[in-house]
Amino acid sequence: xxxxxxxxxxxxxxxxxxxxxxxxxxxxxxxxxxxxxxxxxxxxxxxxxxxxxxxxxxxxxxxxxxxxxxxxxxxxxxxxxxxxxxxxxxxxxxxxxxxxxxxxxxxxxxxxxxxxxxxxxxxxxxxxxxxxxxxxxxxxxxxxxxxxxxxxxxxxxxxxxxxxxxxxxxxxxxxxxxxxxxxxxxxxxxxxxxxxxxxxxxxxxxxxxxxxxxxxxxxxxxxxxxxxxxxxxxxxxxxxxxxxxxxxxxxxxxxxxxxxxxxxxxxxxxxxxxxxxxxxx
Numbered sequence: 208x209x210x211x212x213x214x215x216x217x218x219x220x221x222x223x224x225x226x227x228x229x230x231x232x233x234x235x236x237x238x239x240x241x242x243x244x245x246x247x248x249x250x251x252x253x254x255x256x257x258x259x260x261x262x263x264x265x266x267x268x269x270x271x272x273x274x275x276x277x278x279x280x281x282x283x284x285x286x287x288x289x290x291x292x293x294x295x296x297x298x299x300x301x302x303x304x305x306x307x308x309x310x311x312x313x314x315x316x317x318x319x320x321x322x323x324x325x326x327x328x329x330x331x332x333x334x335x336x337x338x339x340x341x342x343x344x345x346x347x348x349x350x351x352x353x354x355x356x357x358x359x360x361x362x363x364x365x366x367x368x369x370x371x372x373x374x375x376x377x378x379x380x381x382x383x384x385x386x387x388x389x390x391x392x393x394x395x396x397x398x399x400x401x402x403x404x405x406x407x408x409x410x411x412x413x414x415x416x417x418x419x420x421x422x423x424x425x426x427x428x429x430x431x432x433x434x435x436x437x438x439x440x441x442x443x444x445x446x447x448x449x450x451x452x453x454x455x456x457x458x459x460x461x462x463x464x465x466x467x468x469x470x471x472x473x474x475x476x477x478x479x480x481x482x483x484x485x486x487x488x
Contacts, residue, residue, distance in 0.1 A: 208426045214488060216422045219289065220250040221482045224451045225475060226285025230301040230308070232471040237301060237310065240461035241355060242282030244386040244419070244446040249286035251425045252351065261291035264318045270348050271337050273322040275330025275364075276355035276384065277311040278463070283320070284308050292319035328361030330354070331381060335367045338379040338439075349433070353382045357389030360398040365410070371439040372411030380432045381412070381441040384419065386448040388459045404443050412441045419444030452477060 223246045231237035253259070257270045274283050281301060288295040293307070300306035307316040311325030321337075324330040334352035341348050354364060371379055383403060391397050400406070404414045413435045415428035425444075432440040448462070449455030452474045466474055 208423055213422050214485060216247075216250055216254060218482065218485045219254055220247045221451070221478055221485060222289055223250050223282065223285045225478050225482075226288060226295065226298050227281045228452070228466060228471060228474050228478070230281045230284060230298040231465040232468075233299040234302040234465060236463075236465050237281050238278045238463050239281065239452075239465065240388070240448045240455060240458070240463075241276060241279040241384065241386065242285075243450045243452060243455065244448045245276075245279055245282050245353060245384050246285075246450065247420050247422065247446075248353065248382065248384070248425070248444065249282050251422060251429075253286045253290045255426075256429050257351070258348070259290075259319070261319070264292060268346055268348050271321045271334070271350045273330045273334040273337070273350070273352040274312055274320075274324050275334070275352050276327065276358050277324030277330060279353075279355075280308070280310060280312050283312060284317075287317075287319040290319070293317070327355075327358045328363035331364050331367040332370075334379060334381075335370050335374075335376060338371070338376040339374050341378055342374075342376070349378050349380065350376075351380045351382065353384060355389070356383060356385045356387065356394050356400055356403070357397065359383065359400045359403070360394070368407065368410040368412065368439075375437050376439045377436050379439045380429070381407075381439065383441065383443050384446055385443055386446045388448045388457070388462065390459065390462045392459050404441075407441045407443070412439050414441045414443060416443045417445070419446035420450060451481070 227242045231239045312320045314320045314323045338350040417424040455461040
């Protein structure tokens with residue numbers, strides 16, 4: 208990846224973060240912390256990795272993305288809007304009555320959403336089903352799913368991981384956002400999932416460990432995922448909860464709290480300054 212490509216992705220990720228703040232502030236609720244930690248991943252997926260077409264969101268051979276940690280829908284919506292699946296102005300309707308952008312993704316109402324999610328642990332199972340169906344149908348699509356590190360405290364993901372290995376789902380890429388925090392505090396204190404890479408390898412996965420804010424490392428990991436045959440692939444990305452907003456970073460309290468007017472202005476000022484810096488580079 209060239210420096211120019213990394214710069215373009217960084218600019219886009221900054222705009223995705225601005226969309227997250229705009230949506231949660233307008234809703235007066237939502238989950239900014241985990242949305243911000245995954246903003247770079249959402250950006251990379253929708254602006255480089257995924258075979259999708261905003262003009263034809265249901266094309267049969269499109270790649271599928273399942274947001275298993277469905278509470279971070281503001282991040283997904285911000286990326287989808289910026290990619291052109293629906294107007295960016297719709298972000299202002301997050302969680303409003305009658306809006307197609309609710310607190311968790313709804314595949315029946317939101318263009319670009321492939322699976323309704325929100326019950327933690329269930330999205331990865333749906334992704335496994337999609338990957339197996341694609342193999343049976345001879346569909347060349349790939350299936351991607353994003354889980355939280357707190358989410359994998361649930362038992363269902365591990366059943367899905369066992370399923371993925373048993374059926375040799377090499378068209379499946381599991382991504383875990385290891386931002387180290389969940390709503391109740393540090394994941395290792397609530398119910399430690401560590402060591403995550405070793406556990407996934409024991410379930411038969413090929414695994415890449417990356418900095419989830421480094422686009423070069425993402426590029427290498429996704430290339431490795433596409434080249435891996437016969438077994439499923441997992442990317443464990445270490446991230447910072449609330450990434451990009453100084454007073455939100457690495458604080459569990461921002462898991463499910465929207466910014467007030469003053470906090471929103473400060474956050475947007477920081478992001479606008481970062482955007483101006485990137486555009487001037």
